[in-house]
């Protein structure tokens with residue numbers, strides 16, 4: 001079998017997506033997700049200008065060789081753009097291989113290790129009442145695990161608070177990439193946040209009880225000692241995880257956090273190769289790990305998850321709406337097959353996105369399942385995609401009160 005075409009489709013239903021669609025000489029097609037929120041065109045160009053010419057004529061069954069060829073022939077190693085592009089090719093080739101085999105992708109990954117994939121949804125609120133309503137709404141939607149994000153007194157716009165994003169003219173539910181020519185500036189104050197957050201979880205536990213798995217995303221904003229303090233302050237509320245508690249380019253920084261708190265830590269959604277995690281995993285500095293299929297696709301993610309399994313670390317694959325239904329489906333096939341599954345993030349894509357992408361995965365009673373269609377079980381309607389041309393959209397950034405730029 002040979003690859004005859006590879007189309008890079010940039011489409012913006014609800015939000016921007018980059019999809020690679022590979023077609024073989026036997027008429028089989030496969031799709032891959034190369035969406036990198038706020039830098040979509042960089043991946044689209046990397047694919048169209050530097051990768052697609054290398055794919056034409058290759059045997060699509062040679063997935064490992066194609067991965068190694070794209071990774072090593074680029075000479076320049078790693079990075080979010082390169083690894084998102086390689087991920088798009090890799091997932092499309094796995095889609096083709098599974099279709100050729102006439103089975104859902106998870107069967108090629110070792111078959112099902114569970115009956116369903118525990119999902120968590122994003123509840124948020126500007127105040128306690130709005131937060132409680134959002135948690136109740138997610139419980140009614142069937143979620144059995146819930147991420148809690150709230151406003152902070154004295155801060156105007158905080159990541160992950162849907163109503164606040166809308167008040168700022170954004171659409172949080174399509175991931176806070178504002179359709180504006182330049183990134184929007186938001187404000188931040190870590191001490192105000194550290195004072196406020198334990199009171200939020202105290203209120204949530206009093207209202208919803210001790211059982212409901214609760215998650216929180218620190219979104220890279222604290223120093224290690226601040227993260228250590230928050231982890232300790234949240235221990236009474238028994239979180240499923242505290243995510244991205246501190247920027248982790250310096251992986252050793254997590255040693256300090258670990259020494260002070262037993263709150264489980266999830267890190268990794270902005271990483272893109274196993275090397276970003278190596279110390280975190282080897283020294284058991286994280287518990288449930290979160291990474292998108294941008295970490296080089298199924299081939300690389302499987303190796304990463306198997307490495308993590310040796311250190312009793314479970315998966316927590318990234319699943320916001322800036323991961324397209326294609327990337328989501330890839331995550332679900334992995335989630336179903338691996339033994340060290342932890343949890344799967346699942347925001348629900350918008351109605352226009354569901355017009356462009358047909359998918360066979362299901363969400364019932366709090367559990368996701370990739371479905372049993374041959375391949376990934378997702379496809380892109382190219383005509384529908386053409387109706388939604390790319391629109392520049394950027395994630396916001398933070399500045400502190402004194403004007404210093406800060407992690408968002």
Ligand SMILES: O=NC(=O)[C@@H](O)[C@H](O)[C@H](O)CO
Nearest residue numbers: 037175217269320322345395
């Ligand atoms: O845990 N989920 C997250 O942190 C996401 O909401 C990220 O802010 C977006 O995917 C960035 O594009």
Ligand SMILES: [Co+2]
Nearest residue numbers: 217243244269
């Ligand atoms: Co996150």
